[in-house]
Amino acid sequence: xxxxxxxxxxxxxxxxxxxxxxxxxxxxxxxxxxxxxxxxxxxxxxxxxxxxxxxxxxxxxxxxxxxxxxxxxxxxxxxxxxxxxxxxxxxxxxxxxxxxxxxxxxxxxxxxxxxxxxxxxxxxxxxxxxxxxxxxxxxxxxxxxxxxxxxxxxxxxxxxxxxxxxxxxxxxxxxxxxxxxxxxxxxxxxxxxxxxxxxxxxxxxxxxxxxxxxxxxxxxxxxxxxxxxxxxxxxxxxxxxxxxxxxxx
Numbered sequence: 003x004x005x006x007x008x009x010x011x012x013x014x015x016x017x018x019x020x021x022x023x024x025x026x027x028x029x030x031x032x033x034x035x036x037x038x039x040x041x042x043x044x045x046x047x048x049x050x051x052x053x054x055x056x057x058x059x060x061x062x063x064x065x066x067x068x069x070x071x072x073x074x075x076x077x078x079x080x081x082x083x084x085x086x087x088x089x090x091x092x093x094x095x096x097x098x099x100x101x102x103x104x105x106x107x108x109x110x111x112x113x114x115x116x117x118x119x120x121x122x123x124x125x126x127x128x129x130x131x132x133x134x135x136x137x138x139x140x141x142x143x144x145x146x147x148x149x150x151x152x153x154x155x156x157x158x159x160x161x162x163x164x165x166x167x168x169x170x171x172x173x174x175x176x177x178x179x180x181x182x183x184x185x186x187x188x189x190x191x192x193x194x195x196x197x198x199x200x201x202x203x204x205x206x207x208x209x210x211x212x213x214x215x216x217x218x219x220x221x222x223x224x225x226x227x228x229x230x231x232x233x234x235x236x237x238x239x240x241x242x243x244x245x246x247x248x249x250x251x
Contacts, residue, residue, distance in 0.1 A: 018104060025105030029097065030120045037093050038124040044089035045132045050081050050251075052090045052138045053125075055145035057169075058224045059103050059110075060095030070142045072236045073168065073243070077140065080244055084251040086136075093121060095148060110144065113174065118151035125152065129162055136251075139165045143192070143232065146170040146184075153177045164250050166243060168234050169193050183246040185239050189231030203229050 044051050054074055056062040064071050078088045095117060096106035109117050125137060137159075141149035146167035154177055156163050164181045172195030176184040186193040191200055204227070211226035 018107075021101055021105035022108055024101070025096070025109070026116055029102070029105065030117055033094070033096075034120045034124045037091070037121070038128060040091045041124070041128045042131070044091050045128065045135050048087040048089040049134065050086045050088045050136045050138060052078055052081075052088060052140055054090055054092040055095070055139065055141035055149050056092070057141075057143035057145050059098075059106065060093075060145060060148065061098035061102070064090065064092055067142075069233055070140075070145075070168070073142075073166075073234065073239065074140055076236050076240065077138065077166065077243060077247065080247045081138070081251060084247065086251065095145075114148045114151045118148055119155060121148075122152040122155040125156060125163065126159070129159055135162070137163045139163065140168070141165070142168045142234070143171060147174045150174060150177055150182070153179070153182055164246075166246070168239070169232055181250065183242065185234065185242060187231055187234070187238070190229075192229045192232050200229065203227065 041051060041053075052074060054064050054067075054070075056064075056067050056070060064074060067074075074090060078090060081088045095109070095114070096102040106117075109115070125139075129135065129137070139149045139152065141147070147170055149165050149167055150170065153163070153165050157179070160179065160181045165177075165183065167176060167182065167184045169186060169190055169192065170176055170184060171192050176182065188194065191203075207223070207226040211221060211223050214221045214226065
């Protein structure tokens, strides 16, 4: 290996390590404190807070999360019909830039050990300060894994915290509790762990992404990686969510 290649590899390793340090020691707590401020603001006027945990890197806003906002909005309507005042507060798991995404890779690969701990601590603080409020944590795909990790830490609050986990990837272990609704479709090859189709998608995604952008169809690499069956329409899951909300409220 040439000297120039070694220097490049060394620089990349240093940048990755620095991004991990930034994420763990500077970003996490500051991000969680901003989230708690939003929770407190919502809790001043509402009884139930839906915490929106997007899929992917966890940086997509609710209005742009076309694969999940219909579920969030309809869940909000179901709870309001039970005579509760409801707010939706997003939790963004990292910063929407290259530095933020590199810094969160470790968390993503290890099922969010540090970020779910910091997050659940803020949820617990909020519940103690607002004893009459309830939390619904809703997560899609990677967001569902994150929610599941947080729910493990919030087992003492079963009556006040519930979770709706949609399309958890096959390597995640869902919390088997009556305050957790886990939704997976047989057609979802990511949730079911159909390895061969997943590997085929992983291998073809870079070429599909490059070709789409070269031909003027601008798509993100995440969109190029989208797998078969990993879309969850409200009409498909409405009965399950509706029954769950009625039971818990």
